[in-house]
Amino acid sequence: MRRFLSAVPFSWLIVGSALVLFFVASAAAQTQLEVCDPSIPATQGSGAGVTSVLEPRSKPAREIRDLGLLVVAICAAIFAVVQAFLVIAIVRGIRDARAAKSLPGEPTEPVQVYGSLPIEVAWTVIPIIIVFVLTMVTIRTIRDIDLTKPPLGALAVTAIGHQWWWEFRYTAADGSTVITANEMHIPSGRPIWVRLESADVIHSFWVPRLSGKLDVIPAKTNELWIEADEPGIYLGQCAEYCGTQHAHMLIRVYAEAQAEFDAWLTREAAPPFEEVAAAVGRKTFTDFACMNCHAIAGTSAGMFGPNLSHLASRDTIGSGYILLNEANLKQWIHDPNTLKPGCNMPSLQLSDAQVDGLVDYLMTLK
Helix, strand or coil: CHHHHHHCCHHHHHHHHHHHHHHHHHHHHCCCCCCCCCCCCCCCCCCCCCCCCCCCCCHHHHHHHHHHHHHHHHHHHHHHHHHHHHHHHHHHHHHHHHHHHHCCCCCCCCCCCCCCHHHHHHHHHHHHHHHHHHHHHHHHHHHHHCCCCCCCCCEEEEEEEECCEEEEEEECCCCCEEEEECEEEEECCCCEEEEEEECCCCEEEECCCCCCCEEECECCCEEEEECCCCCEEEEEEECCCCCCCHHHCEEEEEEECHHHHHHHHHHHHCCCCCCHHHHHHHHHHHHCCHHHHCEECCCEECCCCCCCCCHHHCCEECCCCEECCHHHHHHHHHCHHHCCCCCCCCCCCCCHHHHHHHHHHHCCCC
C-alpha cells in the first residue's frame, strides 16, 4: 500500500481533494444561505433566504443550472476515466516490477509501445464530440435566456443601480410612473422584462434563483427577463464590486399573485397617507436637506436618494440590509454611517426631538 501511495502523482491528490471540497460546498449550498452578510433581515415563506443557483424558481435560472450540471457531469466523467486508467497503469507497473524482481537474472525493461492508431483516434474524436455538445447546449441556453425583445405579456420594470441601493420604476394603470426602492415587487407566473441602468458606476443585477447576473453599466441599457414560478421572497445581490458598501447592496424580489401585485401597484401610485399628528415631522423633513435628496409624492421631488413615498410599507431600509422599525430608523437618521459605514447619506446633526418627529412622520407613509 505504501508503494502504491508513493507512486500516486501529487496532482492527482490535489484534484481529488478539490472534488471533495466541491461536493461538500454543493451540499452546504442546499441549506439556508444569506447574501454576503448573515445579519441581513430574515425572510419568510418556503425557501426564503436560499440564494443557491441549484434551487431555481424560474425558467432562465433552471436553464443555467442545467447547463452547469451538464458541464460538471462531463468533467467528472472525464476525470473518472483518466484516473481509472492512471490507477490501472500504477497497479500494473507495481505488479510487473514485483514479478520482474522474482525472476532470475537482471530485470528486463517493459515492452515499449510507440503509437496506437485506435487510441489516437479516440482521444481526438471524443474531445471534438464533447466540445460540440457543450457548444450546442450553450448556444441553446443563451438563445433562450438572452432575449432581444420582451416575452409575450411581459411586465416592464426599470432597475437603476445607485451607490449603494436599487431604484425600481413601473408604469401604473393610468400611465403614471411608480418609483420605489430596494424591494422589487413582481407578479408570479408572468415574465418580467427588466431594463437595467446605472446612475453612477458599474453594478451587476443578480437574483440567483430567478436568473443569471447581468452588468448594469453607466450610459448603457441592458435587459434581462425573469419569471418567478411561485410567490415568495427571492434574495439578490449586486455582483460587481462598486465601492465601500457593495456587499450590502442587496435586492429583495417579492413575487405575488397577480391580484396582490395589482393592488400593491395601485397603492404605490396613490399619494401616501399622512397623519395630521405627524405634521411636525413633515415640517422637519421640508425644512432640512431631506427634501433635496428624497422624493415623497406631494411633498418633495428629491432626486439623489431612495423615493420615500410609501416607506412605511416596506420591510427594510439600507438596500435590504436593515430591518425597518422605529429604532433602526432613528439610528439611521441620527448617523447612517453607524449602520452602513461609507454610505453617501450624511448626518444632519438633528436633535433627538427632531429625529423623533421625523420618524413619526416617515412611519405614516404607507
